[in-house]
Amino acid sequence: PRSSAGPVPSEDLDDWLLAEKYLRHFYDLPVGLQGRRGEPSGHFTAKIKEMQRFFKLKVTGNLDENTLDLMKEPRCGVPDVGE
């Protein structure tokens, strides 16, 4: 298994940044560092769960394949929650 201390492979990093941007735009994820794949912040995990609940995905809090697939779908720019 890949050590979490090692450099994050670029595709993981891209996915991570995509997810952060998505959650910030649509789920009001607070600005600021949110940890990284393997060591996500509590906020990040909570927002992933909120998005998975909204889209009726399995609520794992992990950035799994189904969740990432959905984040890459073309969509409306209006947030899914809150103001």
Add this chain to the structure above:
Amino acid sequence: YNHFPRDLKWQTNDVTFRIVNYTPDLEKSDVDRAIRRALNVWSDVTPLTFKKLHKGIADIMISFGSREHGDHNPFDGPDGLLAHAYPPGEGIGGDTHFDEDEHWSKDSSTYNLFIVAAHELGHALGMSHSTEPSALMYPVYSYSTGYPLSEDDVEGIQALYGPNPNSRKVKPKPDAPDKCDPMLTFDAATELRGETLVFKDRFYWRLHPQIPEPEQVLIKSTWPSIPNKVDAAYENPEKDLVIIFSGIKMWALNGYNLVDGYPKYIHRLGLPKSIRKIDAAVHIGDTGKTLLFTDEEYWSYDEATGTMDRGYPRSIEKDFPGMNDEVDAAVYHYGFLYFFHEHVQYEYSYNSRKVMRILRTNSILNC
């Protein structure tokens, strides 16, 4: 459905709109028509009326722009964010913006302007996003024909404005099928490169061996040119093709891409013209034969020679003892045929020629 916080809505039923600029992707008249049709979708089911202004400030200002376009809420280039709109209110309230970096169309070829506009204008009237995949207010884009509002959308907008006092009853589109409905029946099922696809109404579930939870997807959001109703489907792994049957036509998929030259008529396989629909199809890798089920009979198609085997059709009941006499869908896994008929699934051993287990149809969907 959801509304915006504080149930924001227009305080009058007579709302004004203005199309401030136009996309070069479409004729101006096509844009006018798409926007008018999109507004009609909502006025059909409420007392709302929409008056078009050609200058000055309207409640709903409609425009096309890319990247940062004046509201500090930038678009992101092609795909991704397609458009956005603001809830009812003064100033920017109700305004609706489309991303000019998308290609806008009036069919399924790229992003259909009418469908996106109907969604965005839902926001401009006070609707937020729905969690119902079949709802127009679902956040993810999907192409579909026919009346765009689902029951969920109609209930949501009427909770804000009430029904249209003199409307002919519109028939909302049906909601998404519930995978754990004990009475669930399948339209079709097939393998696709190690995944299993199960078709029902306008949707399919995508089952991945390592992911317990199936993903429900609109057929049109993956294959806009395939009909909303699939009768049968099978995979020929040797050719890396999936064949989809609907009515008397068939389409070929290579992965998630449509193969050129399709659709073709099913009679090209050697079926008589009297056959108007295939109920189920399954490829038996061990024999190279594809079985096609029609009513109480089935045919055997030899993939290598591209011809129908002689001596067919034969009776399903006679050749598959213990099975029902009709089949809705079928898949083949490691020597077992899985037949689905109504809400029952039969696990049939191809070698010992008998039914080994009888399960509920949706046990395959982790229910």
